[in-house]
Amino acid sequence: MQANEKLSDTNLLVRRWISYCIGLFLVALAISCSVKSGLGISPASSMAYVAGLANGWSMGTWTAIFYTSFVVLQIILKGRAFELKNLLQVPVSMAFGVVVDFTNFLFSFAPDPTNYAAQLGYLVLSLIIMGFGYVYYLPPNIIALPSEGVMQGISYRFGLKNSTAKLIWDPLCVIATFAISLTCLGGIVGIREGTIVAAFGNGLALKIFMKLFKEKLSDPLLGVKSTSVVQAAQGQLG
Numbered sequence: 001m002q003a004n005e006k007l008s009d010t011n012l013l014v015r016r017w018i019s020y021c022i023g024l025f026l027v028a029l030a031i032s033c034s035v036k037s038g039l040g041i042s043p044a045s046s047m048a049y050v051a052g053l054a055n056g057w058s059m060g061t062w063t064a065i066f067y068t069s070f071v072v073l074q075i076i077l078k079g080r081a082f083e084l085k086n087l088l089q090v091p092v093s094m095a096f097g098v099v100v101d102f103t104n105f106l107f108s109f110a111p112d113p114t115n116y117a118a119q120l121g122y123l124v125l126s127l128i129i130m131g132f133g134y135v136y137y138l139p140p141n142i143i144a145l146p147s148e149g150v151m152q153g154i155s156y157r158f159g160l161k162n163s164t165a166k167l168i169w170d171p172l173c174v175i176a177t178f179a180i181s182l183t184c185l186g187g188i189v190g191i192r193e194g195t196i197v198a199a200f201g202n203g204l205a206l207k208i209f210m211k212l213f214k215e216k217l218s219d220p221l222l223g224v225k226s227t228s229v230v231q232a233a234q235g236q237l238g
Helices: 002-037 043-055 059-081 084-107 116-137 146-158 162-185 193-216 226-237
Strands: none
Touching (some): 002 043, 002 116, 059 146, 116 193
């Protein structure tokens, strides 16, 4: 009996990690899809995109750099409340940066949008992919991406809801992107209507999925029902 339980626990752990990795890949794929749209990308990713344009390093490289700095910011915000396990966000950030470069490479083979309707198509597709990514990424509850960790840190430090912390963090990311863009590129790059859509649409995409599919939608690997996924999303995204 104990051997069977141990085997079951091991299988669940493996499924959790597979689900988590699939989710991160889909999140990166959604980011690359929004880049392809040319309508701007999510606030947390916009800094890496613009920094890459400024000095020629890849977006994935800058994603790893910024996300690692977000871990430092979490330590400042949480102080002694910062859990050491969250230092694992550093290697996750590096791995995620590699995945972002890979998904950007994949989208280099996709046709460039030739009109505004095509751009909107890519933007909507990015929201759909992001919604599916959350379905896989959130339920395993392994390691949050550092951008979400900062929102949790703001929430902890100032006693705010995660949703309110997001309304603070996203504009700060946009301001930083403006500063990098104006200083290094001489104009506004990477921030457009798609940035606003991503800021509000990513969380809404997941909730819409839950409403459309209800109990039919679950993590295929973990068997987590949609209600559990929604609760996980609310904890991470506010």
